[in-house]
Structures are given as structure tokens and as C-alpha cells.
Amino acid sequence: MGDNGEPRLRRMIKKTELRQIVPLANSTIWEMEQRRQFPRQFALTPCCVVWDLAEVEA
Numbered sequence: 627m628g629d630n631g632e633p634r635l636r637r638m639i640k641k642t643e644l645r646q647i648v649p650l651a652n653s654t655i656w657e658m659e660q661r662r663q664f665p666r667q668f669a670l671t672p673c674c675v676v677w678d679l680a681e682v683e684a
Contacts, residue, residue: 638676647682 658664
């Protein structure tokens with residue numbers, strides 16, 4: 627929750643922004659996700675996957 631008791635909004639990023647933050651190949655990111663060494667992606671729609679920015683930064 628935020629300082630005022632409101633729930634915090636979580637910022638989601640798409641693959642293009644993820645690749646700017648984490649300079650790894652797509653296959654490396656996928657392998658790390660499978661080994662639970664990287665935050666898992668999740669689908670917003672059937673054609674749009676995203677990552678939680680706070681989890682990526684951690």
C-alpha cells in the first residue's frame with residue numbers, strides 16, 4: 627500500500643523496455659525464468675506479455 631493507504635499501482639514493462647534494462651538475449655531470459663532466477667513474465671492478452679518492473683529491478 628502507498629503512504630496514504632491507497633493500493634500501489636505496479637508498473638509493467640514489455641519486452642522492448644525489458645531488453646533496454648537487462649541486456650540479455652531472449653533465450654537467456656527464458657532459461658533464467660525456467661530456473662526461477664529471473665521474474666516470470668505473464669500475459670496481459672494472448673499477444674502481450676509483460677514483466678513487473680519492481681521485480682526486474684530487484
